[in-house]
Amino acid sequence: MICPYCGEKIDDANATHCPHCGQRLPLARIIGLPLVGALTIASASVSLFSGILGIGISLTPGPFPLGIPAGWILFAGAIGLLAFVFGLIGGTALLIWKRQDLAMLGASWVLCSGLVTILIFSLTDYFTLQVGVALGLPVVTVSSMSLILLFASRNRDLPILPKPPD
Numbered sequence: 659m660i661c662p663y664c665g666e667k668i669d670d671a672n673a674t675h676c677p678h679c680g681q682r683l684p685l686a687r688i689i690g691l692p693l694v695g696a697l698t699i700a701s702a703s704v705s706l707f708s709g710i711l712g713i714g715i716s717l718t719p720g721p722f723p724l725g726i727p728a729g730w731i732l733f734a735g736a737i738g739l740l741a742f743v744f745g746l747i748g749g750t751a752l753l754i755w756k757r758q759d760l761a762m763l764g765a766s767w768v769l770c771s772g773l774v775t776i777l778i779f780s781l782t783d784y785f786t787l788q789v790g791v792a793l794g795l796p797v798v799t800v801s802s803m804s805l806i807l808l809f810a811s812r813n814r815d816l817p818i819l820p821k822p823p824d
């Protein structure tokens with residue numbers, strides 16, 4: 659790895675700071691933007707699953723399972739679908755155009771959809787809360803990781819992942 663601040667070579671692959679100039683290395687350079695982009699898209703895909711599930715359940719005639727009002731399930735499903743769209747766009751924008759702002763927007767939506775899922779399922783009883791956590795927690799966890807990595811790797815002075823000199 660080449661330090662983006664002083665241009666010196668850094669031999670330690672796990673270094674978080676440049677041993678030559680002491681600057682903190684952008685996290686994206688260490689873990690790689692592709693991983694963050696993939697995380698964002700992965701969490702968005704889980705949102706798609708819960709979104710389709712929610713909309714499917716709410717549109718199914720008959721008594722609604724789990725005692726949750728259909729309108730709330732539809733709402734959670736719609737948020738999940740939107741989160742999938744935003745997450746997919748955000749993750750792709752990060753991978754292709756290095757657009758961290760779009761990736762943050764996408765990951766934020768995905769995080770919100772996971773929280774909304776847990777919240778809505780928690781409204782009735784402990785069993786549905788478990789279902790909500792099973793659906794929402796992976797989304798919340800993965801999108802939070804994306805957001806944390808995105809925030810940690812923000813760097814206004816330098817473009818993300820410039821071509822290494824050698």
Ligand SMILES: [Zn+2]
Binds near residue numbers: 662
């Ligand atoms: Zn340096």
